Amino acid sequence: MPELPEVQALAERMAEACAGRSVARVDVLSVQVLKTFDPPPQALHDRAVAGVGRHGKFLDLTADGGPHLVLHLARAGWVHRRASFPAKPPSRRGPLALRLVLDDGSGFDVTEQGTTKRLAAYVVADPARVPGIARLGPDALAVTGEELARLASGARQRLKTFLTDQAVLAGVGNAYSDEILHRARLSPYALAASLRPGQTAALHAALRAVLGEALEHARAVPADGLKAEKKAGLAVHGRAGETCPVCGDTVRSVDFVDSSLQYCPTCQTGGRILADRRLSRLLK
Structure with a gap:
């Protein structure tokens, strides 16, 4: 998308x-x-x-x-x-x-x-x-760190859902939410309201960096090549089974009915593997 x-x-x-x-x-x-x-x-x-x-x-x-x-x-x-x-x-x-x-x-x-x-x-x-x-929330490229912290503190959502809910934050979808969470070293299943100040700051920095870099890349690519070139710049999304470019661990996937998310256990979940089928608990 x-x-x-x-x-x-x-x-x-x-x-x-x-x-x-x-x-x-x-x-x-x-x-x-x-x-x-x-x-x-x-x-x-x-x-x-x-x-x-x-x-x-x-x-x-x-x-x-x-x-x-x-x-x-x-x-x-x-x-x-x-x-x-x-x-x-x-x-x-x-x-x-x-x-x-x-x-x-x-x-x-x-x-x-x-x-x-x-x-x-x-x-x-x-x-x-x-x-x-x-129903759109603030634009993802324009939201301030303070505004993001306020939105997260009142959200009863996991971070993956928080980032992709257009009523909360406008513009982020499945692919870049995976990339933002990987860059911020946060679990997609973490609760938005549970973030500590340092984690919220890391999330905001990752949000701006990932979207900013992707926009500059998109501006440099011919329009008909944007879809194919989008994946070339992704670290974890769509790369289940491949090697994380940061730590070398294997990128994992959680599959849903009509979508999936990808993450790195070492970078994001302390080495733990996330349960599949929308379960919130972590497998030990």
């Missing part, structure tokens, strides 16, 4: 490509993708693009006069820059969910791979009307 660094890099690339351009048309090619009906996508037509930004993991293209095209790429969505398009929308859509064509004939294809369709598009007058944006 694209997370804050990838979505921010996409927003910056889209903003650059849209500078000085207007929206020629928006083709909604999947009946499932559009979650709103008023205003319709046609409200964006013939309007200058005022900017492209980000709210957590949501992309936000703003047209002159107010309409916003908001995209949530979910687990398997992506945005592809196109220099030109055929005159007519494709008859066979495949993974193509939405197409945004600019007045110079260039634009973007929004695609989603796989059979589970969760990609979402919204056309709204105000991004706050998108439920997922309305």
